[in-house]
Each structure stands twice: as structure tokens, then as C-alpha cells.
Amino acid sequence: MRRVVSLAIALTVVIAVIIVENVAIAAFFPHLPRLTTDFSAAYFTREIKSMKQSTPQTLFLGDSVLWGYRIRGDQTAVSILTSQGCTCRNLAFKSGNPPNDYFLTRLLLDAGVHPRAVVLDVNQAVLNQSSDYYQTLHPAVATLAKRFLTPQDRATLTIPFRDNAFHERLDTVLSSISQVYAMRSDIRATLLGDTAAAPLPKLNPDVFAGTYDLLPLDNGNVGVRFLEATVETWRRAGVPVLAFMTPTNHELLHKYIDNAHYRANVSFLVKELSSRGARVIDLDRGFAANEFLDNAHLTAAGQRRLAAKLEPWLQSAGSRT
């Protein structure tokens, strides 16, 4: 009898601890200034819910440039704009690319999140089709946007679902029971930090050989297709889009990108996105070499300048409180 009671107590306590953890995470886990590298589907769902309750005026979609690679979350252009009164939300993430932006757009609109404006970071580097990386969905986005994936998307994109159905089911069950399990990657990044600590290697232009695919861009490019679809989806929802060409370190990359092919691709993107109703700002050459950490990632000073460049447009779009 004593052992049965002990077992019942142990079980009750374990269940109680899980409940308390779930409640504590719901109540106290912060809304981070930016998504963590391995953000979870659970965290993003929570963010969508909070955005549905009080929709931010401007959403930022993009990749590691806007996310703030190698700088703190409070040093990014979006955080700076937020501190200046913009109700902005940075949904860019380290492995962001046009397919991810598109499915995030679908998820947000489906959940009823209608911002006043969307800012899109258009980085020519992520349109490089020779790298699978830029056609890969983030696991959390892939999990949440499963219902939006067409057979063509499944054929074109790399979708990191678990091969093993048992593991996937187990993951789903555990995630539904414990928020600690579901949001483990976000908790870990929050506790231990999410900024690269290793010193930046000495910059060498040759490292970036092949980063920019100089083949002429067209609508057959997977990235371009999803970029256009993202702009069109927001436009159909009545949300204005500001697309900016990612600032690029021309001094460093001179021998690779200061040529007619690269310029033609920039012009193509400006034309295509404008024709779909986006306001496009070309910041490709707008920054000095010392404002870059490498080919495109900005220093804290560079992020401050990016914020200053975007600020007038946010004013005109009425995105300032």
C-alpha cells in the first residue's frame, strides 16, 4: 500500500511540475526582439497569437542581414526603429530566404495578422540556385506551413521533415505535453545566447567567390518566384510592401559583382517587384565598407544607418506611433 501511495505521489508531482512549467513559460517566457536561430514551431505559434491580439504596424521579413548576424538583438535596425516608436516586429531569421518569407506570409495572413506595412529584405545572394541552402525551409516554418505546401513546392524545396513517422509523432506528442520540450531551442538560445562568439576571420574577397550567381535572373529562379509570390500575397491582402535591395560590400567584392551581370540582376529585381506593387529602395551601394562585417552583414553602425534609411518610408506608410 505504501509503495502504491508513493508511486501515486511521484506521478502526481511529475504531472504538477509539467503543468507549472507550461504555465510559467506561457506567463514568463519573453517575446524576443528577434527569432532565435533554431526557433521552434511552438514559439512561432505563440508569436502569431500575440500578433493577432495586437498586430504590429510593420513586419520585417528577411535573412541574416536584417536578423543581425554577429550583433546583439538590441543593435539591429528593427530594434532601433522600435526604440524610436515604431511598433515593428522582426521576423527575419538567420537562415531566411524567399521560400521561408512566402510561407511566413501565408501563415500570418491565415492567422489574421494584418500589419499596416511589410518590409522585405531582398538579398541577391539568396537567389543563388546552386546552393540548396536557399531553397530549404526552416524546420519550424515547414512544420507550421505543411498545409500550404503544394506538390510542386515539395518537389522544388528542401523540406526538413523527419523521415521517421514514429519520431515525428513522438515529437508532436511530447510537444503537446511539455512546453519545455516544444520550446527547448528557444529556451536554450535565450539562456546561453545566440550570437556567434568566435572572432570573425580576416576578410578575404576570395571566400565569397561563387556567393553571387551572376546568371541572368528570371521567373524560373525558385527564389525570384517566391519573392514575387510574397509581394503579390501581401498586395492582395491590401498590405503595402517596401522591398529594399540588401546593402552589399562592393569594395570587398569588387572583382565579383561590379559588372554588368550583377547590375542587370538588380535592375530585374527592382522592375519585377515594382511591377507587383512593391515600393523598392535600392540600398545595394548605399553603405561604406567599414559598415560591413563581411559581404553583406552590417555592423551595429551599419544597422543604425539602415534604420535611418528605412525610417522616412515607415513615416510615409503611417507605421509610426
Added chain:
Amino acid sequence: MDVPSYYFLGFAALVALAINLSSAPQWRRCLLLATNIAFIVTFTHSAAELMPFAGLLLLGYAAVKAMERWPHRALFIVFLITLIFAFCWLKRYSFIPAALWLAHPYFLVGMSYVFFRILHLVIDAYQDALPDRVGLLSYVNYTLNFTALVSGPIQLYRDYLRTESQEPAVLSASAMGEALIRIIAGLFKITIVSPLLYLAEQRCLQNLPLLAVPFERAFDAALMLAIFPVYIYFNFSGYMDAVIGVARFLRLELPENFNRPFLSKGFIEFWSRWHMTLSHWIKTYVYSPLLLALMRRFPVRSLEQWFGVFAYFVAFFLIGVWHGRTPSFIVLGILFGLGVSINKLYQIAMIGGLGRGPYTRLCENQAYGALSRGLTFGWFAVASLFFWATLPQVSHFAKVLGALELMTTLLMVVVGAAALLSALEAIETFFGRMQTRLVIWGYVRTAWYSALAALSVSAAIALNAPAPHIIYRAF
């Protein structure tokens, strides 16, 4: 395989199931041998990596057998020096020229602990103090016992042999419950308490140069100084709890290594409660022989207590030096040695001045006891600084703080520790009383450890990392 990871626990669970199939000594010995070897193999990539360690083991076994057969002083000294040199050479102590070190990587995990076990066998064999002739199987199992390989404890051969094959410990339901509780407590200390303390200590370290207000700087430095010993305690004693619990499922009994060390009222007492098996080893094989040798060489009664002070210094200096190979560890050794010898000198002076009775009564005084605890903790905290910081770092801290802030920092550590440790003792006394009075205490305990188990698993999930790092693994 990291200890105590969940893989380690799974591995140990399988061994426990197998070993409990039979109580036959040969079955237990053979299975333990296979397990110990399998455990070591998980750390290595090739057999060549194991050769230097195997060489040390073989040398040790040859020394034990030689001492059993020919217990001559000269031969004993030759073996002792050879073993010590082999150990220092394999551990790459800086006094050995780097050109003599082995160039290829090799297995070193737990070598210090194995070395202590080998020396214990050789010395006891020479003194004919071993219970029996040491068989090869028992020798290998004793020195490489997988539950105690990585970071100890340093068990005596006689005690090991008793539960290995002579009288395996009884594994009743309540013994299993107690063992489980030890494992849970260990995991909780390692996965939750110790990483949090480490983070706190690192934060203090990062903040120190950024703080402008002198009081804030002193407070930050005091926290940094005070957190580290507590962090090591939770990390190391957590490991001990886990391996003691695991060994119990194999019907092995490992000795305790910690007994609420921060409640000690003096540095000598501290070392009888902190890393107990190491300090016991050092007292048995360094302190006592040295003291006896001095007393025999200079048989003057009035000098005996001074010899005691000196022997204490040497023994605990060696403990400090054993912790590492850089000059900081020499300072650590000096501080450990000074701690015990000053404590001994103080006792001599107080007993001489006040008399034994009044001094004992003074020690029983609560305020005096609290202050003694604060001073003991403070001394250990300052010594521990040399455990984790290099000499230039320590000098940088001193420069950042300046003399006045440094004094304030030390005062804060001593007074803070005195107050907090007294409160801790009061809480402990309260729970001790509850334990005897409360009928449902057993259920409260079950609930408490169930909560700790759930939290430890959650922490492991959230951190999603390999097993936590055990500081003492490096030794």
C-alpha cells in the same frame, strides 16, 4: 561516455540488470571487467590510445606483486619513484621537458584517481597491510572501476573487494529507493544548480570591469568569489551522488566524498568534509608518514606540534599542486597548506593561552562558530580563485579593485558566508526535527525528489546539450 549522462545511466542500468542475475563472485568479477573495459573504450578511437594507460597499470601491478614477494625498502623506493615519474610524464607536468612527452594523443581520463589507487596498493603491499594477495582481475577491476573512474572517489582496496565479490551490498526495495534518490539529487545538482551558478559567476566576471560605483564593484567581486566554491561543490558532489547511486544498483558501495563541507568551523575540519577520500589518502600516505619520520628523526617532545603544522602544510600543499600544472596551482597549494597549518597554529595558541576547556566552550559559542565558518569559507573562496583564474587574471582583478575595495570584498564574503551558512544550519536543524516528528516525512521526500527528477529531465531537454561537463574530469 560522459558521466553522469543519460547514456551513462542507461549503460549502468543494463549492467545492473546483468550483474544481479547471479551473486557468484566470478560472474560479478568477469562482468565488471567487461563493463570497465567497454566503458573505457567509449572514450577512445584506437587501441594505441590506451597503451600508455595500460603501461601505467602494468607497472603498478608489477610493483604490487614485487612488494608482496620482496618487500625491500630499496626496491619499494625504486618502484615508488618510477610510478610517480611515469604518472607525471604521462600527465605532461611542466617540469618534464616537452621533448620527452609522447607525441600522439592518448587516453588520460581518471588517470590521477587510478594513480592514487595504484600507490595505495603498492604502499600497503610493502607494509603487508593488504587483506590478501592481489589477483590480476581484482586489480584491474579495482583500479578501473567504471563507476569511480572519471572523478573518483578514491576507495580503499579492502572496501572495494568487500562489495565487489566477498559480500555484495544488499539490494532491497528501500536500498534501490535510496540509490534512486542519490541519482536524482546528483542530476539535479549537475543539470540545474551548477550551470545556473556557473552562469551567475560568469555574469559577475563580465560585469566587474563595467561597474563604476566602488561598492557595486566590491559586491560583484564578492559574489564572483563566493559563487565559485559553491559551484564546484554542486558540480562535484552532484557527480558523486550520481555515481554512488549507480554503484549501489550494482551492489557496490562507494565511499562518501562530501559531508556538508561549508558548515566546517575550521580549515582542518573542512578538509575532513571536502573531497574526503582524497584528503584521507593524503593524510594516510603523506601526512602521517612525514610526521612520524620527523618525530623519529628529531625526538624532541616540544617540537612535535610544530612538526604537525609542517606536515599539514606539505600534505595540503600537494593537494593544491595536484589540481593542475600551471604556476597558479602552486599558489593554490600554498594557500591550502597555509590554511590548514595556520588553523593548526591557531589551535595550539588558543589551547596554550586559554586552556583546552575554555577553548572548547568558545568553539561552541554560536557567534564564534558563525565567524569561524565565514573565515573558513572565505579562505577557501580566495584559494579557489587560483583554481579558475591565471596569475595575470588575479593580478588584473586586484588592480581593478584596489586595496580598499579588495578588503571590502573579502569582508563581504566572510560576513555574508557567516550569516548565510548559519541560516543554512538552522534550516537543516529544522528539517532534521521534522524528519523525526512528521509521520508523512517519507511521502514528502518522495514528492520532493520526484519534482527534482522532473526538473532535471526538463533542464536536460531545454539545454539539449551533451552531458554536463564535470570539472574534475580533467584530473
